[in-house]
Amino acid sequence: MPVAKGTSLDPARTRDAILASATELLYERGLDGAGVADLCSAVGASKETLYRHFGSKDGLIEAALEARSERVLRWLTGAAEAAGDAPAARLAAIFDALGGWYAEPGFRGCAIVNSAVQHHHAAPVRAVAGRHLDRYLHLLIDIAERAGADHPRRLARQLLMLIEGATVLADHAGTDARGSAASDARQAALDLLHAVTYRQK
Amino acid sequence: MPVAKGTSLDPARTRDAILASATELLYERGLDGAGVADLCSAVGASKETLYRHFGSKDGLIEAALEARSERVLRWLTGAAEAAGDAPAARLAAIFDALGGWYAEPGFRGCAIVNSAVQHHHAAPVRAVAGRHLDRYLHLLIDIAERAGADHPRRLARQLLMLIEGATVLADHAGTDARGSAASDARQAALDLLHAVTYRQK
DNA sequence: CAATCATCGAACCGATCGGTACTATCTTCC
């Protein structure tokens, strides 16, 4: 959404527009591949406006990553809850949702993890990534606990490894093979869940 | 190893020294974080020498990544073979080796995958990453076949997801928790292998 | 000794980038 010239209608709207546009462009081109001028022209804003709202490019990056993290977790939590109460169904729903994401044309891996790799030195970016993985983990811990796993946190870490690993592999696969990354991971995840459930009974 | 002033003793030696130094510095600081001047001063070479041997920074990057990929695969293949013929033992040995790597002070994730993320647009870097994952996959397919898995390639992909996912998580864990990333992944990998073996009998 | 080659060190170039400053314009509010 382009921002009109003298729009003082709602500064928050301007901020949101910049944030939404930047979130996409930073994912598409990478943190260093998208210059401040690019981020401005993509949304039709001026540099002054961008710097007034976010202080610096790094500030914008942090805000954009935080927004994306919340959106992703909301999306996956919703997908899991929509699948009912059965842990296996919830887990399967997460991988199915991921499979849909992998198949999208602009898929380039996990934006948060990618950003942490690109700015490995930047503490704020690493912090956002840490919180993101932590939120992810809690979603999986909940499933592992519902399944009655004897070590739910460990199972959750293993499931998160499958998710992040599948995301990496999907990013390196041809567009055709990305779907199998999600279904392979899904099967492995259900196997792990199954092993835990069986082992207990 | 610094290069002496008029050393025409062995140009190949000069090339190797630059390559080895660059491989480390590019991993430590990232592809864009290490400038050509940094890469030169790190090994005591001049820009002219670097450009004569590698043509461009991208050329050096490709050569460094290719060298690292071969080294990593040689290392893991050796670790697997040293563990004997039993598939489970070979698999466990790989994760144990990875655990040692995760615990090293300078660990920053998988250099190849990180590079592909940083230069997502660069076809040569993506190609090196693709070959790297392919070599990795073949190492795991060999184990999966020896274990008698009914779908060895699928199992290998799942194991590779665990490895790459564990590497990502280890990179985001505190130095203390990196060991558990490897052991968690190891347990999950053996569970998957076990499930396949059992299912068959 | 002379020619050749690889190399270092430093200067240099053009491009790009993050960030700042200024002006003109538009909207809102009083």
Place this chain on the structure above:
DNA sequence: GGAAGATAGTACCGATCGGTTCGATGATTG
């Protein structure tokens, strides 16, 4: 209608970077 605030657009600045060039130095070879 006039003041105040938000904005676009543009020019600009200093720093950094990849890459080139050149002169001086030392080792190798015949």
